[in-house]
Amino acid sequence: MARTQGSHSDITGPRIRKAALHLFARYGYAAVSMRQIAKEVGVQAGALYNYTPDKQSLLHRLMREHMQDLLAALDALDSCDDAEDALRQFIGFHIRFHLQRPDEVFIAYMELRNLSPENFAEIEDLRRQYENVLESILDTGQQAGHFAISDTKIATLAVIAMLNGVMTWYRSGGRLSLDEVEEIYWKMVHKAVTV
Amino acid sequence: MARTQGSHSDITGPRIRKAALHLFARYGYAAVSMRQIAKEVGVQAGALYNYTPDKQSLLHRLMREHMQDLLAALDALDSCDDAEDALRQFIGFHIRFHLQRPDEVFIAYMELRNLSPENFAEIEDLRRQYENVLESILDTGQQAGHFAISDTKIATLAVIAMLNGVMTWYRSGGRLSLDEVEEIYWKMVHKAVTV
DNA sequence: ACAGTATATGAACAGATGTTCATATAGAAC
DNA sequence: GTTCTATATGAACATCTGTTCATATACTGT
The missing domain is CATH 1.10.10.60 (Homeodomain-like)
Structure with a gap:
């Protein structure tokens, strides 16, 4: 054939x-x-x-497209003047976007070590861009006196790590609705960064 | 030969x-x-x-021993009557123990899917035991009126996810000392769970 | 109808895989 | 020194690995 x-x-x-x-x-x-x-x-x-061209490129493409989609979707959000609004929006966006793409998220997280050095650097850069958006929000709120954060760089990583935890346990149709999950995390994060 | x-x-x-x-x-x-x-x-x-006996058992043994060491070390801590003290102690313990064993932690986290179903169930059970210790602390503090947590089960997972984030960026000799890291995370977690 | 291109097959490559086993030597016990 | 056991070797097994390539068929444009 x-x-x-x-x-x-x-x-x-x-x-x-x-x-x-x-x-x-x-x-x-x-x-x-x-x-x-x-x-x-x-x-x-x-x-x-x-x-x-090879197996490696297949992995790399999946990861790159996922990160680009993530950044594009984040960019498409309405901008918020208030840092607290922006933080709440970010939390909701992060949880919903990631829960919709569990496979992509899992790969982007677990398979970094299987990328060639060049490919790794590219994906890391995209990830950094994403983190920087949250960090700016925290910085803005901090300078406006709404937040009381010891170290915004670490707070950024801490918040993202915390939100990523959702992917490990959330199942749609489970005990909590998406709105409830979002509300719970927003409360925790908000208290953590506020005076 | x-x-x-x-x-x-x-x-x-x-x-x-x-x-x-x-x-x-x-x-x-x-x-x-x-x-x-x-x-x-x-x-x-x-x-x-x-x-x-085979490659799988080698992985399983590494993961089981790590989890058992973790639980034993946690068990060896002095017990705290006050929930806030216990929470602070838990945070410090978690960060320090895990930073001392980066390879074990990485494997216990990343290689779960490579365990056979029986081996997976065993490791999951040990992990659950560890989480339950933190959940009891949060429950105790909640009932004593010191904490204001919407959902202690989720708060448990959120706190652990947040603490685990430290392993991805902390490097000894870096910008922050272990004591500083511990203090920053304690502040964030404490605020997040308090009224 | 025909030519040209896009898209698949299936065989082949050299080497890696987890695991087993007959065998040989090192160390321990008497 | 002899016997027994613990610990290694190194070859062999069948199967799988990523990738290439000559070839054949399906679609597209004229």
Whole structure:
């Protein structure tokens, strides 16, 4: 056999990335073979190389696109003049965006060490950009006298780490609604950064 | 050749676990081969099987021993009557214990999905025990009227997630001393859980 | 209908994988 | 010194690894 009926790069390409995303998130990049990805797509392993130069690039692309989507979505929010409003908005955005993309989040977090040095540097830069947005919010509130934070750099990392914790336990249809989760975290974070 | 000079299970055993710990933390369980571990120890791959029935058991043992050490160390602390004292003590303990064992912590966190179902259940149980200690502290303080927490279960996970964030950025000899880090996190957590 | 291009197959590559085992030597006990 | 056991070797097993490539078929434009 050779080219199959209905085959199209517009279809196969996304399907490959979706399968890779799913498998990488579930078993880890190193534990997943190109043949497993191909099998999930319903294709032979060789066909994958029409869509990625190698396995590493497949991982890198998934992570890069995720981080770019994250930054674009954050950028699309209405801007808030008040730091407290901005912080609340950030918390809600972070929780909702990440809960909608559990696989991407998991990979972006767990597979950093499987990136080549150049690819790693690029992803780290995107991550830093995201953190900087929160840090600016905390800085602004601090200078306006609304917040009382010992160290805004650390507070930034602490808040993000805390919010990321949600991904490990939240299940939709569970005890708490998304609104409730958002409210609980907002209360905790707000108290933590306020005088 | 066969048995080598100076060979002893009391020496080789720990060296194998140390090498596995180091390599698993650095490259991930799936990405590390038995031959790599053997090479780091200075031995042939076959010799590893005098010390572990298989690769999976090697990972499991490392994780189990780490969690048991953690629980034992926590248990050895002086007990505090006051919930605020207990919380502060817990925060300091968590940060210091985990920073002393970065490889173990990393593995216990990242390699859960590479455990067999039975092994996973065992490690999860130990983790739960640890979380329960913090949850009791929060419950006690809540009932005594010192804390104002919407949901102690979530607050427990939030605090631990926040503290775990320290492992990703703290470097000894860096900008902040351990005492300073502890103080900053204590302030944030204390404010977050207080009225 | 035909030519050109896009997209797949499937075999092949060299090497790595976890694990087993017959065998050999080192150390311990008497 | 002899016997027994603990501890290693190194070859072998079948299978899997990422990647390449000649080839064949499906689609696209004329």
